[in-house]
């Protein structure tokens with residue numbers, strides 16, 4: 001088992017960290033994946049949004065290594081709901097990696113949407129999703145122009161719970177860390193040299209002031225990861241899961257509910273079956 005000491009919380013019900021060999025194999029697999037997607041698209045590199053959070057930071061480190069720093073373009077896109085700390089961390093990541101980056105203030109763009117439907121502008125979720133979707137449009141604006149692909153930063157924990165904005169941060173060409181639970185994203189990030197303060201930063205979708213993933217989902221990522229790995233992805237029944245790890249039936253039910261309610265986000269938009277006319 002890998003020895004990084006600070007990836008797991010003290011109360012983590014399950015240690016999902018990869019062994020050193022598994023971690024290095026995963027690292028190389030993701031580097032190759034990024035190169036394959038870019039080459040397969042005939043593209044000249046990649047664009048990604050930098051939020052100062054661990055998912056985009058880890059993805060940026062991996063992509064800079066896979067593609068070369070000159071082929072990665074970062075967009076830092078602040079609005080009134082983003083903390084200055086996160087935005088300066090995002091710039092710090094770009095500067096540390098020596099990649100090209102732009103800071104694009106998206107508040108005026110979002111305000112145009114809010115002015116169009118003022119009655120929706122005070123709806124925290126609807127308005128928050130506007131920020132997320134505006135970022136997606138800008139990522140593709142730059143990518144189209146520069147013959148680059150858009151790198152997603154989604155991880156497995158988010159994908160299985162639907163914890164992303166449909167056609168927002170999920171509007172991407174690939175998700176290099178998409179098979180890693182959050183705990184494993186932190187582990188891989190530390191492994192590729194991401195500074196420790198970013199590795200252990202509190203996750204936030206940055207859709208409204210003070211939002212954190214764990215408050216909104218109602219549980220710590222280490223608990224979520226454990227239930228996903230054993231019960232949603234894995235074969236253990238609810239009772240067997242409760243026998244194995246220190247989680248409640250309510251927590252398991254909540255995760256299953258998130259998983260089932262978000263099925264539509266993991267599929268292409270459905271259409272009626274063709275009629276046999």
Ligand SMILES: Nc1ncnc2c1ncn2[C@@H]1O[C@H](COP(=O)(O)OP(=O)(O)OC[C@H]2O[C@@H]([n+]3cccc(C(=O)O)c3)[C@H](O)[C@@H]2O)[C@@H](O)[C@H]1O
Pocket residue numbers: 125129132158162163164165166167168169204205206207213216264
């Ligand atoms: N059964 C169904 N079949 C087909 N479509 C269905 C549907 N149920 C809802 N929908 C559609 O989906 C829409 C709701 O989905 P959506 O628009 O995504 O919005 P929603 O899931 O309500 O909100 C997004 C969630 O993702 C979180 N998030 C967003 C962005 C980034 C991050 C992060 O971690 O950084 C987290 C955010 O905090 C929030 O909890 C509905 O308005 C409807 O259009």
Ligand SMILES: Nc1ncnc2c1ncn2[C@@H]1O[C@H](COP(=O)(O)OP(=O)(O)OP(=O)(O)O)[C@@H](O)[C@H]1O
Pocket residue numbers: 048049050051052053054055056057075076077078079082135153169201202203204205206213
């Ligand atoms: N202000 C922002 N500027 C640029 N990109 C952003 C911004 N906010 C979010 N994003 C993009 O949206 C993605 C999804 O956000 P998400 O919060 O899930 O990831 P994160 O911020 O990288 O990590 P964490 O989940 O730990 O906060 C980010 O990884 C980033 O690519």
Ligand SMILES: [Mg+2]
Pocket residue numbers: 051053054203204205206
């Ligand atoms: Mg974030």
